[in-house]
Amino acid sequence: MFKEILGLPAHALVVHAVVVFVPLLALLSIAYVALPRFRSRIDWAIVLLAVVAPITAWVAVQSGEELTDVFVARGLQGPIVDQIFEHSRYGDLTFRYVLPLAIAAVVLLVVTSGHPRVPNLPFWVTPALSVVVVVLAGASLVYVYLTGHSGAEAVWGNTL
Numbered sequence: 481m482f483k484e485i486l487g488l489p490a491h492a493l494v495v496h497a498v499v500v501f502v503p504l505l506a507l508l509s510i511a512y513v514a515l516p517r518f519r520s521r522i523d524w525a526i527v528l529l530a531v532v533a534p535i536t537a538w539v540a541v542q543s544g545e546e547l548t549d550v551f552v553a554r555g556l557q558g559p560i561v562d563q564i565f566e567h568s569r570y571g572d573l574t575f576r577y578v579l580p581l582a583i584a585a586v587v588l589l590v591v592t593s594g595h596p597r598v599p600n601l602p603f604w605v606t607p608a609l610s611v612v613v614v615v616l617a618g619a620s621l622v623y624v625y626l627t628g629h630s631g632a633e634a635v636w637g638n639t640l
Contacts, residue, residue: 482494482546483546483547489547490543490547491547494539495540495628497536498537498574498624498627501536502533502574502620502621503620504529504533505529505533505582505620506617506620506624507617508525508526509585509613509614510617512588512589512613513610513613519589519592523589523593526586527589529582530583530585530586533581534578537571538575541568541571541575548564548565563630563633563634563637566630567631570627571627571631573623573626574623574626578624581613581617581619584612587609588609591606
């Protein structure tokens, strides 16, 4: 399903969306926590990115697994295989941090929305959610970097 797009490996195309949407979600989530007066201006973007970023990360993981299967079936051997598996592990971790970040960011938006249907929660909920969002955003940024770097190293590190 995620093998090719117009004859090109889907993974090579999808990863570009991940490299854009995951950092945007992370940085805007941090901005939402750190800059409360701008919340009404960025909340819509966070909701949109909270949907798009995890989806692109998941599709990148799935397309990467299919691409890895092609390489293994063709008998690819040597240190490049270890690099591919390291890249794959980082990609899995990226998704595992981005999904909870998206959920926590949306929950924080709801809690701080001031909407009358949102129940009055204990005073510590907003600060606790804020810490969770910032930690998950930081982890997402680290792992999207590690994933991208290890992937680029696997593709280009052996050819330059």
